[in-house]
Amino acid sequence: MAKVQQDPAAVPGLEIIDLVVVGSGGVGKSCMTVRFLKDEFTNEYDPTIEENYRKTITVDGVQCQVNIVDTAGQQEYTMLRDQHLQSGTGFLLVFALNDRGSFEEVKELRERVLKVKDSKRVPMIIVGNKCDIPPEQREVELSAVQTYCHGLKVPFLETSAKTNINVNETFHELVRECRKKKPEASKEKAAAPAKGAKKEKKSGCAIL
């Protein structure tokens, strides 16, 4: 699964983490991603360059390289979603604070992620983007989000990709989440795919 690719830029021993950014259309996935990845010294951002989707960061004193898959523009390919989710170890579930529907979507996405990864605990973080909007435009009740996230023990952050609030923090926190799950994950990995011996059941319906 989370295969370490023969990466020319990879430093031996450098931890590599694959992150996937998901969420409804227009919540700011690309903006978040670009805000995080973009070198502050370049104005032009070329999305066709693969290197632009990876960044080496230091979290808690330890370096790691994050590879990011931005699913923006793929919403209509509903059936391809699993393929995207499969490629990640950590997930950034983004909704917009001024769009209630997008929060509902995040809930569904979370279920989906768990299903695809076939695990009860998957490193993820829920992000309420666009916190720079005026209060009267907010559609999503903060307390509702907090209760939801708290209950599931998923970290939640309010961000603004526009004004660069909490964007780096989000990715750092997600890296921490990935590291927390690591010991577990490797155990699971040994047991799960390809070699797994679980008897398959009738798979649940995919609600689409």
Place this chain on the structure above:
Amino acid sequence: MFQMLENQFWEKQEQDKENVSDGDVALNLTKEEEEILKDSQEGLVVEMNAGTGKEITKGGKLAKLVECLTGHKLPDLEFNSTFLMTHHSFTTSRELLELIIRRYDITPPYGLSQKSFDVFLNKKILPIRIRCCIALKDWISEYFDEDWADDELLVLRFREFVEKRVASDFQKWSQPLLNLLNEKLQGNASPKKPQAVPAVLSPELPLTPKHITNPTQLTSFLKSNPSSFLEIEPLEMARQVTLVEFEYYRAVRPNECLDQIWGERRMTEKLEAGLIKVFRKGDVSSPHISKMINHTNNLTTWVASCVVNNENIKDRVNMMRYFAQFAVACIDCNNFNGATAVVAGLTMSPVTRLHKTWELFREKHAKLAEQYDQIREVVSPKGQYSNYRKALKALQPPVLPFLGGSYHLLHCNLQN
């Protein structure tokens, strides 16, 4: 006809420009007159390209952009074609036409002396009016299908404007403009010219099961049993799917790619913004792309359901083998859309969790499994589909690309 008119116009503009650089003495322009000739840059975002030192208009208020489109100074051709193509993302064609008409009707500021008035008329109003005509000509000739073909009101308003206003000012412009529109309208009514189709010199015969000799037989055979398609060679299946998808693909118009949030959502937004008046369900702003996406989704679902609908593990392994071969054949046909759809189908969680089935598949068909894994790497979304893009670049067309691999690029570029 247009070519000549335009050339004349530009030559004159060039001459005037030289005159100006000779020193304004020749024209005796006063400071004030220069001032009134200038277009203010307010409301425009202009960036300097460090490489070429050229100014590039990046954005601005709508009215300002229309000014740029029809400025009395020398035009930025790239800007013009970009603007005409993308105007849908911020306005409607009707509004744009009104703005061009308003621009055409530009009036000099109050209180000018007779001499200043003449300067303004000759140096600004006339060139602008001709530029409006040129813009309309470009718009109709380049984007007739997108903007003009279905919009009777737009056509009506255009005719009215050209017949009443332009005809009285520039006879030599009005007639060609009307002719152009008429030609296009007639051309549209007659069947479309076939688009370029890659020439296949000797198409191979379809590979059908031996006992099938005609299409009717094939149909009833395929309908007889949901898994009878297994008797069709995967290569033939891939060919047929490629032909179907190619039809969808070549129907896609360039400006459909601009509505980055595809389909209904975009239409609802347009409706709310007053850009469209009615929205019938099923009406989508990028119909051909939507069709293609729908088809891809269906193919993916079909692949996944074919696998999981079999209770017997051997049948499932058979299905997997078939679809793995299908994916390989798609790549052989340069069909990335098909390959991606098939891989996605086999990657859907109800299928991936069939660990035992996969195990048996890999054991029994090791070589095929290896080939399949390679394809999976190619169409993987990792690195924002970088493997896919590399593979695509290396290929010789005809190629059927996977559009999803490029959408986010548009998305990114438009947003940032």
